Amino acid sequence: MNRWRRSVGEIQARRRAAAECTRAQTAFSRVTACYQQLATCVGSSSDCGRLREELEDTRVLAHNLCMGLQKRLTALLTEGDLVQEERERVERLWVLFLSGLEIFQQDLHKVALLHEFFPLKQPRDRRALVNTGGTCDSSGSAQVAARVAAVQTPWPKEEAGPCPDLGAHIAQLEGMAQEMLRKVNVPIWSVEATQEAWVEGCDNEQDDEEVAEEEISVETGTAEGRKLAGCCHYPGCRILCLLR
């Protein structure tokens, strides 16, 4: 009776751990996506000190998640003996986590390079920023950062230890990936997707706003029309644009 109760306890513990990891993986996905959104602004005209700070915060959070996930996933796969179904689920998580690590590491690389290329220490450096159409008012990125901040880690923040700086972080991720591959022997290709192809296009959320590109193509038509209707009938007339 005792044995049975203990084993039930173990199973439940494992299930909890697996659920935790799933949540953490989703959070990690979110954090890396937001990181990428912020990273696309680096070096452009919407780059500013605030953006870089937000990047740093996101990175710290990601670091936290990474360390925790790595520890827990490795533990689950090496020690506990899992049921077949459970094992598949955890292996899938494993592969997803490794893929996420890879993408995150790539983003870090790019950001490191861009930091070098576009340092923002001096005000005159702002001249070098590329005019991409973005503005430096920080409300846009603030919302992204807010999204990041809303992410909850299932375990305490201090668990992961201090976050290394950018270069060291990249190296650390590399080392982490190697270690994980070494410790646990999961054939990566054996994981199957739970999602069918093309499914995500069907059941997505309500998108109440127009798609950007249709807009643009529509815009060209209307702009031309407007130009013609405006100051004169000359197609190359740009006075109207200048006036606006």
Added chain:
Amino acid sequence: MTIRNVRDHGQQYRPRMACLKKVEALVLEMQDPKTGVKSQTQRLVITTIPHAITGEDIVAWIASRFKVDAQEAQILATMMVAYGYIYPLQDHKRLVIKPDTSLYRFQTPYFWPAQQWPAEDTDYAIYLAKRNIRKKGVLELHEQEHYNNLHKWMNHKWDFIVMQAKEQYRAGKERKKPDRVVFDCQERAYWVVHRPPPGTVSAMDYGLDRLIDPNVEAVKEKKTVDYYRRIIIFTQQSIMRSRVKSSVSIGAIVKYMTTYKNHDPFLVPCLPSNPWLTDDTTYWELNLPNVEIPTKMRVERWTFSFRELLNDPRGRADFRLFLKKEFSGENLAFWETCEDLKWGAAATMKEKAQQIYKTFLAPGAPRWINIDGKTMEITVKGLVHPHRYVLDAAQTHIYILMKKVGSLCHAHLPHTVLPSVVLMAVFRSQDSFGRYMKSPVFKETQRKAISPEAHNFSKAQLEQNAKKRKPNLSPIILRQREEEEKARLAATGPVDITQLCKFTAPVPHLSVYTGICEAPPCHSQELLPPSPVPPTLPNSAACPSPISVAIDSTPASERKFEGQAGAAPPSGPAQTVGEAEETRAGAPKSRVTLSLSRLLKRGCTGSSVFANLSPKCPAALGGRVQPLSRDPAPQAQPKRIANFFQIKVDIPPECRIYPIESEDEDEDCPAALRGTVKEIICPWESITKHDQAG
């Protein structure tokens, strides 16, 4: 996790595109608010976005910056667009600069092309999934294909891809409207550059990957004495290289170009159409290595030089057919086996070398080839320790023989041998390039060669072709086909000259071939050392009988040959005899006998003459091949006479005819000879024995 394939030779690094750094610098210059390109605002339905620039402004700015004309500036600007530093806002799929009021915008540095990181498939998959979410399944055709492909190949992380796509989509929605629009345009432009739609040319194509990482600084070598010594030697060797007058080398280039100019697909469009341009593989199918009917251009190419003929598998096959008809295919076969040795695997080299020796080089070998004594000696010596290039000298000799007309041996003959004998000598001149060109085989091939018509596809057809692109046959299948072809060739069999006689009438064992010409006594040092004295005596004694047999048989065989002229298998010998007849007015029969008798009178020291054994023991010399010994015997040995003829005679097995080196071989031979087929033993195998004995 991405499954990374390790490519062979460790070539994993993308080559450095030096232009990227320069374009980046240029882009930064363009940003300068005072001296840069003038920017405007782009008005959209709901919002306005700054920093749009017109094509003509860009072109004008570049023209003034670099002081070039407008066309050059336009090309430069197009290059910037093609690399993805500037993207068009209208007509986003065509990456060109239109020098009018069409709008462009700068790409954010995150999406700039970087040589260290190629655009990964994972990212592309995420992008496609995002697009799918946004456009609810309405994607371009090529995007759909890519999506399906990636779904198959990245199935193991498809969940991650979808999850990430959703997250990125939601994160994108958090931003303000203009930023969102800008970001979407940027991302779309990025993927147009890195995953171009079919039919467009991508500027990011870069050819082969590199072995070393071009971004890593090479370790500087310390300039020690050794370093400078190396530099000195290198420059000295450069100075010592032979020089050619520029008029000569330019003349050669001009000649090459005039010959080949119609065969260059860049200068003259290839028929029916260039597969790289039109995606139609008819051209490749018509020019397969072993196609039945070659094209006219291909056949024309064969006439340019012998090398062209041999290099083309179809040409070589034609040549082989021609030689087969002439029954003189050994030269080509030897050449091909030499190529096989040169290019083949190292493990089998020794066996191959032995096989080659047994088949082609040993005196009396079944497919004996005609090379001069010096070359033969060098080759056989080299075969003791075979390496890849050991047959190079022989191969070159044979190549030249095949290329030029005939292998008239009188050039090699020393003056002491009777001219009449010489002229009686039958030379094998059929296997030559010139004769092939005039032969009916080639003319037939020329006549049958096809000349396909040009295709002239319309634009719609071109698109159709692009969609129907499929990968080539797997190299495994091609290799299998090659092997089958080779096996088939081998099965139809090399023509074994010793066996030729078997198939003809019972009598004609006499075939007279040109043999290695070796000078009389004065050159004996070069020759294979003659046998020690004692064994020759029995040989000499044995001489008359076989020869008489031969002489007796000769008239009959001659008659036989004449009767068969031009018909049957030994048309080779028949023709050669026939030619001998032609060259010599008068009765060849008696001549042959005369020559034989003369030869015999010169002394039975010509024991080596009979080294070729009778065809009764086919595929073998009927005995041991003369083993090589490294040091020529110092004392006066019975001289080996000009091994000019190798006469095959009908010799009863009991007769020991060949020179035998050592006593134990002497003893072995009679027993061994009795009617059994003897293996040709390669010289190096019996070296030890010889050493023991001698």
